[in-house]
Amino acid sequence: MKDLTGIIAQQTDIATGIRMLTEEFPGQVVFSTSFGQEDQVLADIIWRNHLPVRVFTLDTGRLFQETYDLMDLTRARYKQPFDVYFPQTEAVQNLLREKGTNSFYDSVENRKECCHIRKVEPLGRALQGAKVWITGLRAEQSENRHDMPVLEWDGHRGLYKYNPLIRWSFEEMIAYLKANNVPYNKLHDKGFISIGCAPCTRAIEPGEHPRAGRWWWELSKKECGLHS
Template sequence: MKDLFGQIAEQKDIATGIRILTDKFPGAVAFSTSFGQEDQVLADIIWRNQLPVRVFTLDTGRLFQETYDLMDLTRARYKQPFEIYFPETAAVEALVKEKGMNSFYDSVENRKECCYIRKVVPLNRALQGTKVWITGLRAEQSENRHDMPALEWDEARQLYKYNPLIHWTFEEMTAYLEKNNVPYNRLHDKGFVSIGCAPCTRAIEPGEHPRAGRWWWESSQKECGLHAS
């Protein structure tokens, strides 16, 4: 597979890079979108170029109304289907029964437990049978993403992880959205850069790190576990 890594590393056009992977792994390439700005760029590229990629999202049950509005707007704009994966009902019911609705504020461990139940488990289910997982990660987003390559091997999930926007700047991303009139979450206009669950996301102040609005009560790496190495 050395040739595959080389082809992707040398490829500057995202649509062509995705096409290389869909040709190599037909019917087994999936893109996970959270409907953030990065993901809207990739969704536009995938659907504009009619690439054979399965698109899915995770609904934790605690998303902003603006995120749900964008889901409907995106569906209407592109006329393309995407799958929605929810947490296991029994696991959420047990968590809330034992620790309450907002246990994630009490400790880092509780917060990671909530993320695991509402995000990681559904993601793993969504990726079953997948050979390539496309993400909207960018190196600028957080310190532990700085050294991520465009294509990497996810040992835990036994699949390739393709991060086509990893070297894009924030300015490049927003320029693409504007140029192509791509719909985006209106919370971005109100200071929200990284948007997750409503109870765990706030707008950031000028000069703050882009991920400062996620789990702002913690001094962590601002990760939920979806992209843990």
């Protein structure tokens, strides 16, 4: 895989890069989408080129209605299925019984606990059996993503993480969506750049960092644990 890593890193055509990985790891390449703009670019590339990639999403149970609307719109547009993973019912019930509905506002620890239950644990189940995990990460999104490579080994999860958009600019992403008439979340037109759970996401003001609207009440580095 060492030589292939270098080849993939230099591959500018994303569809070709994904196809090479699916040939190296048949049936073991997956793509996680949150239906954000970046993920819609990759979904379009995967489905438009009939690439053998299993697509899945995480439904935390606290998503915006606009996100659910986009899920249905995307399914209708591409006529392709995707798997949906939910948090474990008992874990959510215990959290709400012990700490209430919105405990994530009370402390960073509580927020990370909620993210772990609703996102990190379901992701672990979704990635079982995978050898390559395709993500829609871009370096501009947050500080800890600046130095992420195109293809990296995730030792914690025991798979390769492919970040084909990591060097894309926001403008490049928007240009692709427009050129290919890709459906997107209408909240983006209302100042929502990074969209997560409804209670934890707000629109940003002009000049604010793209991730400023996520967990806006926190001052620390804002990650949920999926890509830390």
